[in-house]
Each structure stands twice: as C-alpha cells, then as structure tokens.
Amino acid sequence: MAIDVGTLLQILFWGLYAGCIYILLATGVNLIFGVMKTVNFAHGELLMIGAYVTWTLFSLTGLNPYLLLVATVPVLLLFGIAVQRLAFRPVLGSHKLNEIFLSIGLIYLFQNGAAMIWGSDYQSIQSPFASMAVTIGSFRLPLDYVIIIAVTIGILVGLQLLLRRTRLGLALRATSQNRKAAMLSGINVERMDMIAFGLGAALAGAAGTLWVVSGQVFDPYMGSVPAVKAFAIVILGGLGSIPGAIIGGLFYGVAESAATYTLGGAWKDAISFIVLIVVLVIRPTGLFGERGE
Amino acid sequence: MDLDRFRPYLTWIALAVALLVPAFASGSLYLLTTASIALVFMIYSEAWNFLAASGQGSLGHAAFFGLGAYASALTASRFGLPPVLTVLFGGLFAAGIGLLIGLTCVRLKEWFLAMVTFGFAIIIQTLMVSQFAGISGGWDGTAAPALVPSSVPFAPYVQYYLILAVLIGVLLAFRALLRGRIGLAFAAIRENEVEARASGIDPVRYRLFAFGLSACVAGIAGALEIHQFGYVTPEVFGTDISFWPIIYSISGGLGTLAGPLVGTVAVTVLWEGLRGIGLTYARFVIVGLLLILTVIFLPNGLVSLPGRIRAWRRRREGEGD
Amino acid sequence: MNAKYLILIAGLVLAAALVAGCTTQTAQPAALKLGVVSSMTGPASTTGRDMWQSAQLAADEINAKGGVFVKSLGNNVTIALVQGDDESTREGGQKVVTKMIADDKVDALIGGFSSAVVTAHQSAVAENGVPYIITGASSPTITRRTDINTSTMFHHCPTTDDYGAKTIQFVDEIMRPAINAKFGRPADQPLRMAVIYQDSPYGKGVLSAVNDTIAKNGLPIDIVASESYKMGETDFRAILTSVKAKNPDVVYPAAFLNEQVPMMTQARRDVGLNTIFLAVECNDDADYYKGLGQYGDYSIIESRFSPYTVPKGPISANVEKYQKDYAAKFNTSPGMMGAATYEGVYVAAAAAQQAGSTGRAALVTALGSVQVPEMIESMENGTISFENTFRESKSNLYMEQLHWDPATQTLRPKIVWPAALKETEFQIPDWYRPGSV
Incomplete structure (x- = not known):
C-alpha cells in the first residue's frame, strides 16, 4: 500500500491531536496512582462530566468555549476531591480489588446520572474558529487542533512546574515516593491524596473541554473507550512515569493507525490490548515502570 | 429474634424456595423467565467468585461466558447434538481457552490483571466478528437450538429445573473444593503470596486451576443462557455481561458461596421492582450506589448483614447499660 | 453511622421487593x-x-x-x-x-x-x-x-438490503451521468465509490447490499475502497486520509448519526476530501442537520421520513x-x-x-x-402490505440533497429522487472534485 510522505505526516498530525486527549487522561491516572496507589477505572467518566460541564456553561453563557476551560477545570478539581473523599478514602488500605469494584459502581453512577441530568442524546457544539485553518507548506491544519495541541503542552508544562517548583509539588512527589517517610516528615498524606485525585480529575476535565471544542460529539457513555486507552497507555508507559505516558500515547496512535490499515477498523480497540498483553507478558511492570509498586 | 437458630436450616429453606418458584410462577411466564435467567447468572457469578477466591478479579468474564455460548450453539446446530450435551462442551471449550488466557494472567496483579482480562473479552469479540466470522456468523450471530425443545411437556418448567440442577452441582463442587486443600491454598495465596510460597504452595498452579475451572463454569452458564434465548450474537462478549457477576458477587458477599446467590436475588428483585415503578436510568444509578455503598460499608456483602446488625445491637445495648 | 447505611441498603432492597410483589393485573x-x-x-x-x-x-x-x-x-x-x-x-x-x-x-x-x-x-x-x-x-x-x-x-x-439497493440505483441513474457530463468524461466511465462502514450487522449489511446490487445489475460502479471502523468511533481522520488517496467520486458511509457527523465534518474541514457524501436513511433526524451545519452542504441522504421536508403527493x-x-x-x-x-x-x-x-x-x-x-x-x-416470502413491506425510499443557507445558518433537505417525489434537481457544487478527470 503506497502512501506518500505528505499523507503519512498528515496521519501523524491527527494522531498527535488524538493523543492530546489520551495524554491528559493518562497523566491524570498516573498522578493519582503515584500518590494514592489507587486506580480509578471511572476516570473516563470524569472526561465525560468535563465535556458536559463545558457544554452546559457554553449553553448558558455563550462564551468562547476555550475560555470555559478556566471554569471547567476548577469544577472538576472540586468534583474529584469530593469523589476521593467520599468514595475512595474509605476503602484505601483495604484489599486492592475493592478499588476496582468501587470504580465499576462509579461508572454506573456517573454515566446514568449524566443521562438523567443532561439526557442521553448526542450533543455537540462548534468552535468559533471551526472554519479557520493554518497553512504550513502543503498542509492545511485546522486552527482548533493547533490550539488544542498548544493548550495541552501548556497544561503539561504547568503541571511540571507545579510538581517541581512548589512546596505542594514537593509534598506530592514525596508522598508518591515514600508515603510513610512523607507522613513522618509532617506531610498530611491524606490531603495529598485528595489533591492528587483532584488534579487528575481536573486534567480529565480539561480533556473534556478540548473534546467538546474540537467539535466531537459526546454522550454519557463517551468516556469508557478513551479511558481504556489511557489505562493501556499508562500500563505500557509504566505506572508513575509521565514521559512514559507521552511516549506510550504516541506509540498507541501509530499502532492503531497501522491496525486500521492492515487488519481493518474493527481491530482498532483490540490492538491496544494485544500490545498491552504482549508487553505485560514480557515485562509485568510495563516498559518504563519501576519494579514493584 | 435470634437468626442463629435458623442458620443450619437456611440452605434447606433456600433449596425449598428454589424448588417452589415455578409453583408461585404458575401463570406467570415472566416470573419463570426472570428466575431462569437469574439462575444462569447465579452459576456465572459463582464462577467469577471462585476466581476471586483465589485472589484474582476478572473484568472480562464475558469472554468465557460468550465462548461457552458460541461453542455450544455451533456444535448443537452444526452436528445436531442435543444442547444438554453441548452445554458441557461449551464449558470445556471455555476452560481450554481460559487456561491459555490464564497462562498470561496468573503472574499479573490486581489492576494489570483487570485490564488484561478486560482486553481479552474485546479481543475475542473482535476475532469472532472478523477472522472467525465464517464460523461464528459474524455480527449476524448464529441460531442456538432450545435447551428443552418445546415439544417436551411443560418445557419452561423442565428448563428451570435443569438449570437449577446445574447450579446445585456447581455449588456442591465449589463447596467441596473450597473446604478442602484447595480452599486453604487459595486463602494462603490471597492473604500473603510470599508466605504461601514459603510454605510450599505454588501460587501459579492454583491460580491457573482457578482460572480454568472458573472459565469452564462461566462457559456452561453462557451456553445455558443462549440455548434459552435461541440465538447468539457477539453482544454476549459485552462489558455489561462482564460486570453483572461482579455486581452480584460483591453485593452478596465476595468469596462466599452464598454471596452470589443472595446478591443475584437481591439485585434482580431490586432491578425488576424499580422497573415496576417506572424508573429507567435511575435504576442504574441505584445499582451503582448500592455497589459503592456495599464496598465501603459492607465489604463482606449482604450475607454479612445479619451479623453486622447483631453486633450493632449488642453495642447499642451495651451503651444503654 | 455505618449501621445507618446498612439499614438504608436493606431498606432499598426490601422496598423494591414489595413493589415487585405488588404489581398486579387489573381486569381490562x-x-x-x-x-x-x-x-x-x-x-x-x-x-x-x-x-x-x-x-x-x-x-x-x-x-x-x-x-x-x-x-x-x-x-x-x-x-x-x-x-x-x-x-x-x-x-x-x-x-x-x-x-x-x-x-x-x-x-x-x-x-x-x-x-x-x-x-x-x-x-x-x-x-x-x-x-x-x-x-x-x-x-x-x-x-x-x-x-x-x-x-x-x-x-x-x-432492511439494509433496501438501503444499499436504492442508494446504488440513485447513484447509477443520477449521480454517475451528472458527474461524467460535468467533467467531460465518457458516458460509460465507471464511478469510483468508497464505502466506510460500521463494523456491525448494520454496516456489513449495507456493504454487502452495495456489492450485490452492483454485481447483480452489472453496474459501472467501482468500489475503490471499503474501510471499516468500530461502532462509536469519533476520529475518522486516518481512514478519510486513506480514502482520499484512492480518489473516490463519491463516499458512502454506513454509519450512525454520532459517527457520520464527525466523519463528514472531518472530511470537509480537516482532510479536504471535497466530495459528495451519501448517508443511510436512519440518520435523517433533526440532530443530523444541526450537527453537520455547513459541512453537510450538497451531501445526499436517503430517507423515508424527514423532519424538514414532506414528499409531494398523497401522503403530504x-x-x-x-x-x-x-x-x-x-x-x-x-x-x-x-x-x-x-x-x-x-x-x-x-x-x-x-x-x-x-x-x-x-x-x-x-x-x-x-x-x-x-x-x-x-x-x-x-x-x-407484506409480501409472502419474507413478510417485508416495501417503502419508497427517496433521496434528499442538503443545502446550507448562510443567511439563516441552517442546513435543510430537498428531495431529488425519484422523479415522482422530487422537489428539485440533483446539483454538483463548485468545490466538488471528482476522483479522476
């Protein structure tokens, strides 16, 4: 199958854009796992709630949806803190399976709660920049995607600054590296749990806004597929490794496109898991993962 | 009111109720159908719960449920064998694939395992609709002969008792296994794998055994369901089919034999009752909340409820003194 | 505090049991x-x-x-x-x-x-x-x-058989001659069609109906690409880029509304696939027009009941x-x-x-x-009425072409086929690029 270089580059660009959503989700999952050693399988539902919050605010105010990022992110931050406090903290330290079961309950709760509040119909909005494009050489790149990629980079840089340059970031990293030692040195680890979960939810909320802005349709069940991909990326990239999440995200984009071409579109989801299983059979902690937890 | 006095008879009471359901159901095929489907899901949930007893939580048991369904439906319709026999073949086939999948899974922990099992359900569904579409009928699915042909008098009742018999067989087998050496080994592995290894238990062998047997029973359940429906489509590999046994087992009582039974009855009654009062999405919300509340406040499920209430009353009385 | 929740759970289950028990039949x-x-x-x-x-x-x-x-x-x-x-x-x-x-x-x-x-x-x-x-x-x-x-x-x-058969009939009777005439191609030049189908009974059914109809009637339509995607997909850019490389004259997606809207938007806006899209009848819903907006301009949809147009004649x-x-x-x-x-x-x-x-x-x-x-x-x-073999009724599916009105910012359909029902003629937009000239 002959594909010229231009086409290939174009497909890579689409992958990069789709990767933004995955990377934001995967970074959130990683942050939460790093600090709490907990996996929230309902992470995709936070993406969905982020999308609906943006949509609701847009319908109410009619503001430029990019500006609504400023409103959606704090809402999801608080929501995440509430979910951590009410649902995850009580089971923290009990059997690990409990967290998985709890997440399943949350998936049912959030998906159908959203269907009750916002209805189960598909929704979509159009960005004010929908018809604008940037021309680079022979490419016509839609302006929205350029903005989305820039916003994602901005968020990731901001997160790195938060983690590396602030006292809060230091405390988060300390909790993530050694919980007991962090506790002994006076860090309130329970508060760190809440903040980490809140930040993870906020990242998912940002991804939700970007999803809506790019003109993609959404419904209460939209979160599960991107979330599953994000988890696969996290496992592939290694738990707790943020560079791993980014490389994993890009790798997945390529693997999915390759599978769509060679095996057919039906394999797009399955290929994620085949890669995942192969990796785990060879290296049970993922490609970049630290040994043990 | 001391529940303890009834405890020894509970099994017999439950059995009597199960045997009498068709009598209550006389004239209501709906009740009988609901009860038959509930029995199938009890078998399926027991299978999931048996795997959980070995410390492994699967998020993709629909893979085995569906494989059993397809294997049985295809052998029954292609070779004209009676479904009563092919159901067993469905179980064996699911067990074979289950052992292969188990080989990749037994060394994985918690959520790695969860993701991989979840993934296998999707991979198998994809195979069924693409590479194996010629055999499986692809998305169109394939017909499955009735478990009990309608020419048999009182077919729906015969079918109910047949499924009940399978359930009782599965329960007896699991009880024998969990009370014996295997149950002890499972508990040891679940609590502390390093210690278990030190005392000479090979966790991989026991985990693999749990995987194979659980897959086998789940396959039988899947086969029983689709012979009841008369048709099988790739939707049997769906996420909801993977999640129901978890909901039933957790709400009833993880790791206990009675748990999945109690959970299935409680959730089914809740589910159908909420339908009766016209709720739609709210039903899922309530089931989700029930699951969350159970995990947080009643980690041993509804079966531990009487004990918890007794303990709570004793504490109250103690305070009163 | 825990005990309260226990009672809550027990209460929920009990209440439901009562409700389930109480649903009785009243004499009708x-x-x-x-x-x-x-x-x-x-x-x-x-x-x-x-x-x-x-x-x-x-x-x-x-x-x-x-x-x-x-x-x-x-x-x-x-x-x-x-x-x-x-x-x-x-x-x-x-x-x-x-x-x-x-x-x-x-x-x-x-x-x-x-x-x-x-x-x-x-x-x-x-x-x-x-x-x-x-x-x-x-x-x-x-x-x-x-x-x-x-x-x-x-x-x-x-059925999916009807969807595919009628659409192909329209493409062969109206679109192929119109495109060949407009671009000065020989009248017998085959039309290049790409099918993008949902991996499901629905999508596969439409695909096989398309292939069967072409083969059965020996129609001059070449299927230059048939790409599948997973149900619920929202990102079609990679598929569309590969479809574009095959130079189709027309693209026929067998998709649901939530898939077809992003697919067409991405094709026109992102990938620059400036061709005419067809759509299966089940998409003819108010949300389809709202979701597509200007990207639906000149596209074709099969229908039997539309929110925005009424076929002329006895049923209007x-x-x-x-x-x-x-x-x-x-x-x-x-x-x-x-x-x-x-x-x-x-x-x-x-x-x-x-x-x-x-x-x-x-x-x-x-x-x-x-x-x-x-x-x-x-x-x-x-x-x-139902025919005797498979007891199917036969509806007169019709084809609509969608037009974007910049003044009102709305996308609305007009019936272009069959002759008995049509409101206006099928048109080829100026921006349309055929697969080959």
Missing part, C-alpha cells in the same frame, strides 16, 4: 392489546422513546374515533398499549417479551429496534405464535431465520398532521423509527378489523393479506 375491558417493544433505557433509548410515543399517538387517535370494530365481539374495542422496555439488552428483551406474551397476554407485538436484541427474544415469540410487527431492526435476517418459525413476524421497515397532508400532532403532544419532533411504529399500530388495528377477531392466529392470517393505504411514509403501490 375488551381491547386490542398491543405490546410495544422499545428501548426506554440504555444506548438505544432515544429511538425507543420515539417509538413508544408514536405508538401512543396512534392508539389515542384510533381510540378517539371510537376504536376498532371487531366482528366476533360485535362492537368496537379500544387499543390498549403495554410498554415493554427491552433495556437495549438481550436479557431485558427476553424478560419483557415473555412478560407481555404470557402475563399481559398481548394480542400482538410492535417495535423491536436492535437486531441483536430482537434475535434473542424471537424464539419466545415464535413458540407462542404471537404476531410481531417489527418496525425498527434493519437486518434482513430477522424474518429469514430458518431455525425458528418466523411466519408470525412482519417486517415493516426497510398526513405527514404534516402527524408532525404537528406529535409536536403538540410530546413537545419534540418525531423520528423515523417512530413513524414506522405509528403505522404499525394502525396496521395491527386494520388486521383486527379484517380478521374480525383479536385472536393471535387470526391476526397473523389477516396481517398476511392486509392492505393499508400508505400513511406517513411513501410505500410501493401506495399500500402497506
């Missing part, structure tokens, strides 16, 4: 009892609600006129509907259909949306010999199954009245599956009148020969 006066199988819960609930509401509208209309005359009872009976929520699942469908058949003792069933859900409860229907007018499932296998007796099941909605007054009444009653606009279900209720009523009975067997016999004048969907020969 003589009525034609129709069970409506629709998904009130789950992913298909939007369509399900539409089906249930349209059935209610039909029943209310018939009852307002005094019901149906049934000879064996010597007087008119009313229509009583029973709601059957299949929860969009196989288990839910099986439970609710046996409930309606055995407990509610319905005389006939109407509805049934997803083919997977319908196949799982068909054997219960077959064993009890219940007449079933299927108005939603699009798989032709539904009434072609040989493992059970489907002779009581009647398919009143086009009926359609307008239906749309008005539906909007007045439910404060929302009606959809396509609802339209067929609405007619289904009338067809059942006509069968009862013809049979002079509400007995199941009598209804089945009557349905086999019933002739109902077309109502809100244009039918072949102007009547709703």
Whole structure:
C-alpha cells in the first residue's frame, strides 16, 4: 500500500491531536496512582462530566468555549476531591480489588446520572474558529487542533512546574515516593491524596473541554473507550512515569493507525490490548515502570 | 429474634424456595423467565467468585461466558447434538481457552490483571466478528437450538429445573473444593503470596486451576443462557455481561458461596421492582450506589448483614447499660 | 453511622421487593392489546422513546374515533398499549417479551429496534405464535431465520438490503451521468465509490447490499475502497486520509448519526476530501442537520421520513398532521423509527378489523393479506402490505440533497429522487472534485 510522505505526516498530525486527549487522561491516572496507589477505572467518566460541564456553561453563557476551560477545570478539581473523599478514602488500605469494584459502581453512577441530568442524546457544539485553518507548506491544519495541541503542552508544562517548583509539588512527589517517610516528615498524606485525585480529575476535565471544542460529539457513555486507552497507555508507559505516558500515547496512535490499515477498523480497540498483553507478558511492570509498586 | 437458630436450616429453606418458584410462577411466564435467567447468572457469578477466591478479579468474564455460548450453539446446530450435551462442551471449550488466557494472567496483579482480562473479552469479540466470522456468523450471530425443545411437556418448567440442577452441582463442587486443600491454598495465596510460597504452595498452579475451572463454569452458564434465548450474537462478549457477576458477587458477599446467590436475588428483585415503578436510568444509578455503598460499608456483602446488625445491637445495648 | 447505611441498603432492597410483589393485573375491558417493544433505557433509548410515543399517538387517535370494530365481539374495542422496555439488552428483551406474551397476554407485538436484541427474544415469540410487527431492526435476517418459525413476524421497515439497493440505483441513474457530463468524461466511465462502514450487522449489511446490487445489475460502479471502523468511533481522520488517496467520486458511509457527523465534518474541514457524501436513511433526524451545519452542504441522504421536508403527493397532508400532532403532544419532533411504529399500530388495528377477531392466529392470517393505504411514509403501490416470502413491506425510499443557507445558518433537505417525489434537481457544487478527470 503506497502512501506518500505528505499523507503519512498528515496521519501523524491527527494522531498527535488524538493523543492530546489520551495524554491528559493518562497523566491524570498516573498522578493519582503515584500518590494514592489507587486506580480509578471511572476516570473516563470524569472526561465525560468535563465535556458536559463545558457544554452546559457554553449553553448558558455563550462564551468562547476555550475560555470555559478556566471554569471547567476548577469544577472538576472540586468534583474529584469530593469523589476521593467520599468514595475512595474509605476503602484505601483495604484489599486492592475493592478499588476496582468501587470504580465499576462509579461508572454506573456517573454515566446514568449524566443521562438523567443532561439526557442521553448526542450533543455537540462548534468552535468559533471551526472554519479557520493554518497553512504550513502543503498542509492545511485546522486552527482548533493547533490550539488544542498548544493548550495541552501548556497544561503539561504547568503541571511540571507545579510538581517541581512548589512546596505542594514537593509534598506530592514525596508522598508518591515514600508515603510513610512523607507522613513522618509532617506531610498530611491524606490531603495529598485528595489533591492528587483532584488534579487528575481536573486534567480529565480539561480533556473534556478540548473534546467538546474540537467539535466531537459526546454522550454519557463517551468516556469508557478513551479511558481504556489511557489505562493501556499508562500500563505500557509504566505506572508513575509521565514521559512514559507521552511516549506510550504516541506509540498507541501509530499502532492503531497501522491496525486500521492492515487488519481493518474493527481491530482498532483490540490492538491496544494485544500490545498491552504482549508487553505485560514480557515485562509485568510495563516498559518504563519501576519494579514493584 | 435470634437468626442463629435458623442458620443450619437456611440452605434447606433456600433449596425449598428454589424448588417452589415455578409453583408461585404458575401463570406467570415472566416470573419463570426472570428466575431462569437469574439462575444462569447465579452459576456465572459463582464462577467469577471462585476466581476471586483465589485472589484474582476478572473484568472480562464475558469472554468465557460468550465462548461457552458460541461453542455450544455451533456444535448443537452444526452436528445436531442435543444442547444438554453441548452445554458441557461449551464449558470445556471455555476452560481450554481460559487456561491459555490464564497462562498470561496468573503472574499479573490486581489492576494489570483487570485490564488484561478486560482486553481479552474485546479481543475475542473482535476475532469472532472478523477472522472467525465464517464460523461464528459474524455480527449476524448464529441460531442456538432450545435447551428443552418445546415439544417436551411443560418445557419452561423442565428448563428451570435443569438449570437449577446445574447450579446445585456447581455449588456442591465449589463447596467441596473450597473446604478442602484447595480452599486453604487459595486463602494462603490471597492473604500473603510470599508466605504461601514459603510454605510450599505454588501460587501459579492454583491460580491457573482457578482460572480454568472458573472459565469452564462461566462457559456452561453462557451456553445455558443462549440455548434459552435461541440465538447468539457477539453482544454476549459485552462489558455489561462482564460486570453483572461482579455486581452480584460483591453485593452478596465476595468469596462466599452464598454471596452470589443472595446478591443475584437481591439485585434482580431490586432491578425488576424499580422497573415496576417506572424508573429507567435511575435504576442504574441505584445499582451503582448500592455497589459503592456495599464496598465501603459492607465489604463482606449482604450475607454479612445479619451479623453486622447483631453486633450493632449488642453495642447499642451495651451503651444503654 | 455505618449501621445507618446498612439499614438504608436493606431498606432499598426490601422496598423494591414489595413493589415487585405488588404489581398486579387489573381486569381490562375488551381491547386490542398491543405490546410495544422499545428501548426506554440504555444506548438505544432515544429511538425507543420515539417509538413508544408514536405508538401512543396512534392508539389515542384510533381510540378517539371510537376504536376498532371487531366482528366476533360485535362492537368496537379500544387499543390498549403495554410498554415493554427491552433495556437495549438481550436479557431485558427476553424478560419483557415473555412478560407481555404470557402475563399481559398481548394480542400482538410492535417495535423491536436492535437486531441483536430482537434475535434473542424471537424464539419466545415464535413458540407462542404471537404476531410481531417489527418496525425498527434493519437486518434482513430477522424474518429469514430458518431455525425458528418466523411466519408470525412482519417486517415493516426497510432492511439494509433496501438501503444499499436504492442508494446504488440513485447513484447509477443520477449521480454517475451528472458527474461524467460535468467533467467531460465518457458516458460509460465507471464511478469510483468508497464505502466506510460500521463494523456491525448494520454496516456489513449495507456493504454487502452495495456489492450485490452492483454485481447483480452489472453496474459501472467501482468500489475503490471499503474501510471499516468500530461502532462509536469519533476520529475518522486516518481512514478519510486513506480514502482520499484512492480518489473516490463519491463516499458512502454506513454509519450512525454520532459517527457520520464527525466523519463528514472531518472530511470537509480537516482532510479536504471535497466530495459528495451519501448517508443511510436512519440518520435523517433533526440532530443530523444541526450537527453537520455547513459541512453537510450538497451531501445526499436517503430517507423515508424527514423532519424538514414532506414528499409531494398523497401522503403530504398526513405527514404534516402527524408532525404537528406529535409536536403538540410530546413537545419534540418525531423520528423515523417512530413513524414506522405509528403505522404499525394502525396496521395491527386494520388486521383486527379484517380478521374480525383479536385472536393471535387470526391476526397473523389477516396481517398476511392486509392492505393499508400508505400513511406517513411513501410505500410501493401506495399500500402497506407484506409480501409472502419474507413478510417485508416495501417503502419508497427517496433521496434528499442538503443545502446550507448562510443567511439563516441552517442546513435543510430537498428531495431529488425519484422523479415522482422530487422537489428539485440533483446539483454538483463548485468545490466538488471528482476522483479522476
């Protein structure tokens, strides 16, 4: 199958854009796992709630949806803190399976709660920049995607600054590296749990806004597929490794496109898991993962 | 009111109720159908719960449920064998694939395992609709002969008792296994794998055994369901089919034999009752909340409820003194 | 504190048990009892609600006129509907259909949306010999199954075979000559078509109908690409980029609304695939026009019931009245599956009148020969009737071309085919680029 270089580059660009959503989700999952050693399988539902919050605010105010990022992110931050406090903290330290079961309950709760509040119909909005494009050489790149990629980079840089340059970031990293030692040195680890979960939810909320802005349709069940991909990326990239999440995200984009071409579109989801299983059979902690937890 | 006095008879009471359901159901095929489907899901949930007893939580048991369904439906319709026999073949086939999948899974922990099992359900569904579409009928699915042909008098009742018999067989087998050496080994592995290894238990062998047997029973359940429906489509590999046994087992009582039974009855009654009062999405919300509340406040499920209430009353009385 | 939650859980379970125990049957006066199988819960609930509401509208209309005359009872009976929520699942469908058949003792069933859900409860229907007018499932296998007796099941909605056949007929009769003429190509030059199909019975059914129709009639249409994607996909850029490289003259997606809208938007906006898109009839919904906006300009959609246009001729007054009444009653606009279900209720009523009975067997016999004048969907020969082999009704599917009006910022359809129904001519936009010149 002959594909010229231009086409290939174009497909890579689409992958990069789709990767933004995955990377934001995967970074959130990683942050939460790093600090709490907990996996929230309902992470995709936070993406969905982020999308609906943006949509609701847009319908109410009619503001430029990019500006609504400023409103959606704090809402999801608080929501995440509430979910951590009410649902995850009580089971923290009990059997690990409990967290998985709890997440399943949350998936049912959030998906159908959203269907009750916002209805189960598909929704979509159009960005004010929908018809604008940037021309680079022979490419016509839609302006929205350029903005989305820039916003994602901005968020990731901001997160790195938060983690590396602030006292809060230091405390988060300390909790993530050694919980007991962090506790002994006076860090309130329970508060760190809440903040980490809140930040993870906020990242998912940002991804939700970007999803809506790019003109993609959404419904209460939209979160599960991107979330599953994000988890696969996290496992592939290694738990707790943020560079791993980014490389994993890009790798997945390529693997999915390759599978769509060679095996057919039906394999797009399955290929994620085949890669995942192969990796785990060879290296049970993922490609970049630290040994043990 | 001391529940303890009834405890020894509970099994017999439950059995009597199960045997009498068709009598209550006389004239209501709906009740009988609901009860038959509930029995199938009890078998399926027991299978999931048996795997959980070995410390492994699967998020993709629909893979085995569906494989059993397809294997049985295809052998029954292609070779004209009676479904009563092919159901067993469905179980064996699911067990074979289950052992292969188990080989990749037994060394994985918690959520790695969860993701991989979840993934296998999707991979198998994809195979069924693409590479194996010629055999499986692809998305169109394939017909499955009735478990009990309608020419048999009182077919729906015969079918109910047949499924009940399978359930009782599965329960007896699991009880024998969990009370014996295997149950002890499972508990040891679940609590502390390093210690278990030190005392000479090979966790991989026991985990693999749990995987194979659980897959086998789940396959039988899947086969029983689709012979009841008369048709099988790739939707049997769906996420909801993977999640129901978890909901039933957790709400009833993880790791206990009675748990999945109690959970299935409680959730089914809740589910159908909420339908009766016209709720739609709210039903899922309530089931989700029930699951969350159970995990947080009643980690041993509804079966531990009487004990918890007794303990709570004793504490109250103690305070009163 | 824990104990409170324990009591809460116990209370919930108990309350539900009581409710379940208390649902009793009240004695009904003589009525034609129709069970409506629709998904009130789950992913298909939007369509399900539409089906249930349209059935209610039909029943209310018939009852307002005094019901149906049934000879064996010597007087008119009313229509009583029973709601059957299949929860969009196989288990839910099986439970609710046996409930309606055995407990509610319905005389006939109407509805049934997803083919997977319908196949799982068909054997219960077959064993009890219940007449079933299927108005939603699009798989032709539904009434072609040989493992059970489907002779009581009647398919009143086009199948994937019909979708593909009619669309290809339109492409061959209208689009191919128009494109060849406009770009000065030889009249016999084959048209290059790309199919992008959902990996499901629906998508695969349309694909095989396309291939069969072309092969059977030896049409000069080349399928230059057939790409599949997973149900619910939202990112089609990679597929579209590869389709674009195959230089198609026209693209035919077999997709659902939530997939076709992003697909066409991405094709026109991102990938620069400046071609004419076709669409399967089930997308003809108000949300489709709203979602596509300017990116739907000049695209083609197959239809049998549209929210924004009414085919000329005998049925136009009926359609307008239906749309008005539906909007007045439910404060929302009606959809396509609802339209067929609405007619289904009338067809059942006509069968009862013809049979002079509400007995199941009598209804089945009557349905086999019933002739109902077309109502809100244009039918072949102007009547709703079921052919004898597979008991399918045949509707006159038509093709609409969509036009974007920058002044009102709305996208609206105009019927361009067949000749008997058309409002205007098919047009090729200036920005259109053919696959090869």
